[in-house]
Amino acid sequence: MSVVEEIFLDVSPLKSLDKLQLVEKILSSLNPIDKNIENIWANEAEDRVEAYDKGLLSAVSAKDVFAKYQK
Secondary structure, three states: OOHHHHHHHHHOOOOHHHHHHHHHHHHHHHOOOOHHHHHHHHHHHHHHHHHHHOOOOOOOOHHHHHHHHOO
16 A cells, blocks of 8 residues: 555545645645735735725626636
8 A cells, every 4th residue: 555545544534624724734835835925915805805895896706707718
């Protein structure tokens, strides 16, 4: 049995939230978070919410977006 299979057997009984946290840790170890980029995106999100609240930005429903790009 491979190491991956052994780990999977150990992880299988965990609760879903614990599994998700483990997956996030594994993914972040593969692709470390760049704090600078995270800050840029956080500021962008805040700016968009503020623009939406002021009526300067409109929203499109997910249904409409998916319908537009469905093949």
